[in-house]
Each structure stands twice: as C-alpha cells, then as structure tokens.
Amino acid sequence: MNTHTPTWTKVLQYAVMIAMAIFMFFPIYWIFANSLKSLTGISQYPPELFPSNPQWGNYLEVLSKPGTLTYLRNSLVLVVFNTLGALLSSSIVAYPLARLRFRGRGVAFALILATMMVPTVTLIIPQYLLFRSFGWLDSFWPMIVPSFFAQPYNVFLFRQFFMTIPASLDEAALIDGCSRWGVFYRVIAPLAKPVYITVGILSASFWWNELFLPLVFINSDNLKPLTVGALTAFQLTGTNGQIAWNLQMAFAMIMVLPPTLLYLFASKYISEGTMAGGVKG
C-alpha cells in the first residue's frame, strides 16, 4: 500500500502485536518462572513474576528422579521409530498416487482423504483387541508398527509435493532404463528433501505430544513416555501432600525445549507442513 500510515496508527499496531505476543507466550514463561521457584516460593502471595532466588537445583532434582530419564528415553524411542516409519512408508505410497495412472487410484486416494478425518478414539477398541491378540499390549509395537504402514496425512503431504516435480524427469529416467522403483528412489526421493523434512518434523512433534495411545497401550511405568509420566510424576511429592508445582514445571520445561528449538531451526518447514493440509491442492 502506498498510502501513508500515520505514526499513531503504527504505534497502536506495535502495541497490539506486543500485547498479543506477551499473552500468547506468557504460559511458557510462567512454566519457566515457576520451575525456578522453591516450594514456598510457589505459594508466595503476590506471585513473583521474576523468581528472586532461582532454584536451578530443581532441574537437577527432576533429572535425578529415576523415572525422568526413562520417560525421556521412551519418548525418544517413539519419536525416532515412528518418524522413520512415516518417512519410509508414506513416501512410497504417495509416489503412484502422484505419478502412475491406473484403475483404482482415485478410490485409493479418496479412501486416504476420508480416513484422515476418522478420530483415533473411534478405532481404538478393535485396535486394542487386535494388538492384544498379537500379545503386543504393554509394549511399543502397537504404536510403532502402524507407522510403517503409511499414515493418511503424511501420504497426502508427500503426494502434494511429488506433483510439483516435473514428470519429464521420470520419463527421462525411464528411457535411461530405470525401473519405477529406481525412478522413485534415485530421482524423486532426492528431489523431495523438503517434504521429507516437513513430514519428519510433523511426525516427531506429533509423537512428542501424543498422550492417548501410550495411555491405552502402556501399563508398565518403565515404558511410559514423558506425556504420560507428566500426569503422575510429581503430583504428591511436597510436604503435607501439596503438589510440587516447581518440580512439575521443571519437568514440563524438558518437554517445552525440543519443540522450541525445532521451530528456531526449521520454522520454514514447520510452516509449510502445517499449512499444506488446509490450503491448495
């Protein structure tokens, strides 16, 4: 716009934007601030906005609890293997949907779009019974194995990206004697690095956040991820049964840090992946 914006409008715009930033980010700041308080500091009135006597030892205390590192390890196992499965299987499944013409392709794609909308909770009981019959309850298998059989949303993201790669590259490789698999493996996959990063990030943050599936499938404390551990970890450790909020917030900070760093280093990929489901085809 060429129209001149008056100074006071500019000031107002910045004021609203900064106020909104404070509002949005305050909970995360509050987690951080309370993670540095002592147990008495938590119940201090008025609440301290900036902890005057930061208790960095809270982090040491949380990390030295036997459960914490186990929860962390379990979360990482879920993140790594599910992401691996998502990248491998979803990209393979997406290739023919973007490139090959054959009977049934449209039906398959429609089914993939449709299953994207089915809530997990409507499928969970038969899935539970299925994995129970495999003897897989109380293990990571019910969560990891399905990821190796292509998840609809990831397939959709890969397909949309593959469509933007010129088909002439496939044809050239086919003429050179490549098989379809060769075309996918040698030509398409290397060119599709951005969407691999995007899906990787989305899958990693999904599994870092996931609460429902581990709650259903995991019983043993030593197999619980951080999300489930956070529910029980430090509820009752204070004196006279009060909640140890400071430790709980320090525990929460361990879960806050990775997504924040991920955004700092890969905001472009996060934005693209997050949007792709909604905007243009």
Added chain:
Amino acid sequence: MQAQTTRSRRGALHSDAATGWLFLSPWMVGFLLFSGFPILFSFFLSLTKWNLLGDPQFVGFDNYRTLFSADSELFRTLQVTFIFTFVNVVVTVLMSLLLAVLLNLKVRFKGIFQFFYFVPTIMPTVVMTSCMILMFNPQLGIVNYLLDRAGVADPPNWMGSTTLIWVVVGVASIFTFSTGQMMLIFSAALKDVPLELYEAAAIDGANSWSTFLRITLPAISPMLLFNTVVATVNSFNSSFALIFPLTGGGPGDATRVISLAIFEKAFQSFNMGQASALAVILFLIVAVIAALQFKLSDKSVTYQ
C-alpha cells in the same frame, strides 16, 4: 506404427497398475488392519456384551437401547461434547484469525512475532494444561491474583465450577495445534487478497474496521468456512488430549466429552459393548461432518 503405439501404451498401462498397487501395498495392509477392520468390528462389538473375559455375548441392540433410554448419560455426554466443540472451534478460529491479521500488518520483526504466536501452539498439550491448572488455581494462581488486584472482591474457583470451567477450557484451547495451523492458513489467505481492493477502500475513506468487514472478511470467507469445518473434525480428536489432563471430565461430569467417555467405558470399566456403541455414534457424527466438508472442499478448495 499406430497399432504398435497403442499396444505399448496399453502395456505401460498394465504394468502401471501392477507397480501402482505394489507401491500402495503398505497402505492397503495398514488400511485394512488399522482402519477398515476396526470400523466394521466396532459395529459388531456394539451389538455385544463383553468385559474382555471369555467371549463376547451377542445382545442385539441392547447397548443402543440402554444408551438412548431416558436415564442414560448419553444425552449429557453429547451435550457436553457439543459445548466443547463449540467453545474449542469458536476460540481457535477467532484467535487464529486475529493472530493472522496481526501478522499481515506492515510491521518489522515479523519473524519474531510469528515465533511468539506460533510456538505456544506446538507445545505438548499436557504441558499447557498443567500450566493452566496452576494459573487458574484459586489460591496460588496468577489469574485470581490479577482479578484481586483489579478489585474483584471474591475471585472464583475456576476449576471447581461447572460453568466457569469452560473459560479454562476455552483459554487452554488457544494453545493447541489447531490455532497455529489455522493462523498460518489464514495468513496465506490474507496475502492473496488483491491489493486493489484495499486501495479502493482507502480512496473511499473507509477505516480499518470497515475495511476488514467489507473487504477482508468476504475475501477470505471460503477459507473461514473450510477452517471451521476442519476445526470441528479436529476437535473430536483433540478433545481427549485437552480434557483428560485438564479436568479429567470434571467437575462432576461437566466436561466429560464423548472421547473421554469411550476411554473410561472401554479401558477403566471394561464395558467393551457400550464403549463400542458410543464409538459408533461418534463415527456417524464425524461421517456426517466429513461428508459436509467434501461438499465444501469441492467448491472452495481443489485437490487436483
């Protein structure tokens, strides 16, 4: 020559089908095992009585009859689910639209603002809910401290009130993935609004609010509609992750949404038949909304 081309084309088409289905096979297996079979099996289970011991007992439509009987909690559960969906969708859609509008202002440091607006929405929901519980705590919480400072004589017990709990649910909804996702989608849609329209409005001397109402809103209305439907479908999925750690369905059954009811019935009271009947009801609700979305996306969005 002509014949040969046709034949080789046909050959290519044939081999494409074999190759295509080979590539699709991981999805086929996954779809049949983890989606197709569960959907059909849910219908069967909903006609049985089963506590996981022994074999399921066929009882016809008994579970549905119980659910739809006058003293059943189903209507309460559906009502709560409706309130949750309404609160969740309205809050996330309005908030994401507001943030997107702000990000489209001509200001500097946009990347920094986007960091502060977006990062809170990609945090694990358990983390944000536990922070909300602390912030809305009647004794320790900063919310009641601020109300106290503002002169409110008797700040409420948010988590203990069956009506005020929805305020907490609404605030917690802001810090979920939906908000960040829709913020970026709205943000892209706002960039596509033709500049000439704004210039024309400026020449007419319209102020920014009336420009927003008369130019921006109509231009992004297809996206607004689309986002609202997607957010509705998403809310059925995200309701458990938000409600379970935040309220556990309470106080009483004030926030006991259907996803929580299914979880409790199936994995805490092991009433598989009734839990499956609830799952089937939820599936049908989502199917109706999904059909609506396909109709909408035909008009507003094109999947090539």
